[in-house]
Amino acid sequence: MDDLIAKKSSFIGEKITLKSIERKDIDSIMEHWNTYESRIGRGIFIPESRTQREEWIEQTTKDAKQGKGFTFAISDKTSGQFLGACSLKRINTVSRGAFLSISIYNPANHDKGYGTDAVKCLLRIGFDILNLHRIELHVYEFLERAIYVYEKLGFKKTGVRREASFVAGEYRNDLIMDILETEYNDEK
Ligand SMILES: CC(C)(COP(=O)(O)OP(=O)(O)OC[C@H]1O[C@@H](n2cnc3c(N)ncnc32)[C@H](O)[C@@H]1OP(=O)(O)O)[C@@H](O)C(=O)NCCC(=O)NCCS
Structure with missing residues (x-):
């Protein structure tokens, strides 16, 4: 038991803590959600309403209850400031696969090590x-x-979805990247 408790919680990094997304996070989310830079990075080109984001929060709760995916708020470990969101979603219980996504919403918080820590x-x-x-x-x-x-x-880069996205008037390539559990365990 002691050795289990001594193990580091997976939800706490060096700089960030991952918590469940709550309705109270909506103001922090909306602050940077609809900026041009933010939408380009997320591939959502039409600005979204507060109601749409609230519905997304509800959906993440349903997905978590059903074990389909888990979305977390990323917050600064010291100040508690809301920084963005990340998730493991589209969980396949047969192949044991999932898709990862992450976004640190405010560009002023990029390059501070938060994203690396959250991933x-x-x-x-x-x-x-x-x-x-x-x-x-x-x-x-x-x-x-x-x-x-x-x-x-x-x-690892494992494929290219050629010209799969139309971003700001141009077709763009999407990269497919993945990591296997053996590779993760080798790196540990
Ligand atoms: C991508 C993202 C999650 C990374 O998080 P972050 O907190 O900014 O990243 P970190 O500070 O942990 O690390 C950034 C690293 O990239 C490096 N970097 C910065 N700009 C770079 C560039 N143009 N090319 C290559 N490396 C770059 C930094 O030097 C730093 O390197 P280091 O770890 O060796 O010091 C964050 O920037 C983000 O949310 N961006 C907007 C949305 C997005 O792109 N989401 C991903 C969609 S798949």
């Missing part, structure tokens, strides 16, 4: 808690920072 936590949750076999993500080829972070944490 590390998600990998621990995915492989050590949910017993997943493989985690996949899709990322626009032009999101160089995101790709750098994923590769740093062991994701």
Whole structure:
């Protein structure tokens, strides 16, 4: 028992804590949700209403209850400030696969180590808690920072969805990246 308690919680990183998304987070979410930079990064080109985001929060709660996916608020470990959201979703209980997504909403909070820390936590949750076999993500080829972070944490580029996205008037490639549990365990 003591050795289990001594193990680090998968939900606490060096700089961030992952918590459930709550309705009270809506003001923080909306603060940066509809900026042009934020929408380009997330592939949502039409601004979204507060009601749409509230419905998304409700949906994440339903998905978690059904074991289909888990979405977390990322908050600064010291100040508790809301930073963004990340998830493991579309969980397949046969192949033990899931899709990862992450966004730190305010660009002023990029390059401070939050994203790396949050993805590390998600990998621990995915492989050590949910017993997943493989985690996949899709990322626009032009999101160089995101790709750098994923590769740093062991994701491999496994494919290209050529011109799969139409972003700001141009077709863009999406990269497929993934990591297997064996690769994660080798890196630990
Ligand atoms: C991608 C994202 C989650 C990364 O989180 P973050 O907190 O900004 O990243 P970190 O600070 O942990 O790490 C950034 C690293 O990228 C490096 N970097 C910054 N700009 C870069 C660029 N253009 N190309 C390559 N590397 C870059 C930094 O130097 C840093 O490297 P280091 O870890 O060796 O110091 C965050 O920037 C974000 O949410 N961006 C907008 C939305 C998005 O792109 N989401 C991903 C969709 S798949």
